Amino acid sequence: MIRFIYNLFWPIGLLFFLPGHLLKMIRRGGYRQKFGQRLGIYDRALRARLSRQRSTWLHAVSVGEVNVALKLANALRTLEPDLHCVLTTTTTTGFTLACKNAPRWIEVMYTPLDYWPIMRHAFSVIRPVRIILVEAEIWPNLAAQAHAHRVPLALANARVSPHSERRYRQFRLFIAPTFRLLDLVCVPEREDASRWAALGISRDRIRVTGSIKYDPAEFDNAQRSGDAVTASLEDAWSTPGSKHPVLFGGSTHRGEEEILAKVFLRLRQQFPSLRLFIAPRHVERLREIRGQMDAFRLDVTLASEAVTHRELNADCLILDTTGELQRWYGIATVVFMGKSLTAHGGQNPVEPILAGKPVVFGPHMENFATLA
Template sequence: MLLFLYNLLLPFFLIVSFPFYLRRMIRRGGYARNFFQRFGFFSHRIKAELSKGGWTWIRAVSVGEVLTGLRLAQELQKQDPGCRILISTTTSTGYQLGLERTKGWAQVIYSPIDFYPLLRPIWDLVEPKRVVLIDSDLWPSFLAVARKNRTPVFLANARLSPRSESRYRRFRPMAKLLFWNRLTAVLAQDRPDARRWIGLGLRTEQVSVTGSIKYDTEGATQEPNLRFVRWLEQRGIDSTRPRLLGGSLHPGEEELLITVFQLLRTDFPDLFLVLVPRHFERTPEVETLLRSHSIPYALRSRAEFARDTNALIVDSTGELNDFYQTATVVVIGKSFRGIGGQNPVEPILAGKPVVCGPHMENFKFLVAELVREGGIKQLTADAELAPAVRHLLMNPKSAAQLVSNADRVLTHHHGATARAAALVLEPGESW
């Protein structure tokens, strides 16, 4: 009955919300390409490929989840070379990243709308052998179709914050019926997460602790992109020039970084500022800020750099890790103005000292461990940011120790990807 009501109301919700999504699609761009894949319409080439069946279908919402899904997909193929990978994503940026990173070894499509009559023919076409949902990509109709077709469903890299747990608890019987009873296994990031999942009504044998795929840096190295480094050097931004980078920034955080930058220029006249907005369509807003502070700037999307350029706006997608490689100090976005924070692992893996604000709720346990071990500088107020960055710029040994401590924390998650892949590939009888 609940599923019937959900599918009855969903079309009305889609109609009402369409103007909002249309505006967002126009702002961000890229959504028009293969838009109708969301409704089950595929080109003849893709349809022929999908019809081969037997896929391991990995669903990932956006860029961060796609990166996690790709890492798991590669490990699945390492453990089972015959494993056929289908990755679906919701956003245009996630879709583009998936295409760029797979280059033929996996099929990438847009995730279909969660409407039962629409999903059934897509399922019949794809005939997935198993489904892997990354983080929390839970949809009632998708799970119902999987159950009807007796397809095992794994929730990988599963994270459940206390806040999300309390929300699910309010609707515990409904959530159990629509979600938990239809999951084969939950692969939790840590023991506290596992306890929360079990507390929501999942059976103990349904939940395993694998560690975080996102934080699994075993065997991972990040070599500088030499072409990218040359691009910067040709514009006068070589390795001798200290660089302050704000990654995945939310509204209000660019203003904070600009203020800090101007304060520090007295001590570091060659300091260069790199601003990476979370959504590149906010570029005009950031340009206005820099102009109002009389800071000469350039855009990543344009080739020209004036000689007096002191700041760069990264108005592109998929390059944040490359920019992390070139930074001297990294400030984590969504941690001063937003709620939840952004993933600190990438800059740590790039060997950079990391500073964040008080709002790192989405990475609460990791950040608590990093703070405890001296692997990250977490601040409680805006006024602390300039002194913290100044200290790291003036004391390279302190910065190096911060990175070393952070690396030690990440070793706790080594092997998470391999453990998750092994559980996904276990024969169905064991479930």
């Protein structure tokens, strides 16, 4: 009954949220590429490739989850050398990153909308043998189709923050039937296991496995690939006998860039050679952030320009590329973690920690309380 109501009101909800979602897609760019896949429309070549294999379906919402999914896929490949995967993602930034980094045995696609005729058709094309959802991305029709086709359904890296738990509890009547369709829930910490159990997941289906994001192997690879970038920047932003210290704002949210700029200008009175790096969580805010820095009369350059110009004299560098944040932390002197001042919950600080950088943050790191 719950799923019937969900599908009944799904078109109405789509019309309500569609304008804002389309605006966000336009800002991020690339929304026209393979847009039909979101509606379950697949070209003949893709259908032919998928018909020749039985795939493990990995779903990852955006950039961070895509990185986890790729790491998980590679680990599974070591256990199953003939493994083939389908990796679906929701955002254009996640899709771009997946296409860039996925090996040939992973088919990258956009996530089909969770409306029952669309999802049913997607299942007939993908024909998964198992489904792994990265973190807590659970959709009723996807879960129902997996159950109907007897396809095992698992969550990986299934972290649940206290805020998310409270939100789930409010709608438990509606989400409990979907949660009961999960065959396995792999969580980073014991606290997550307790929260999932409180939401109705049977204890025997929950495993505490640690966080895939904490695996340093990915960082080592990213660090090696970023050595040339770091060396180039250090060379370009150094004066004879010294290097510029860098205040790095990682995954910043609206309002935090202005606070960082004010702090930067105050620190510069004591450290005249200090530079400011800003890596916004949402790249589509680039123009907005650049305007804010201009208001502070800071000379700004973009990361895409920095790797091609030998001489840099800018006060502030804005990272305008996606999926490369990890390798840029090597240039930082100190890192501020975003979403901890003007937005609640915080961003994951594990990457700068693995880079050996001191990390500072605001009062709101509820989502990563253990690390904070």
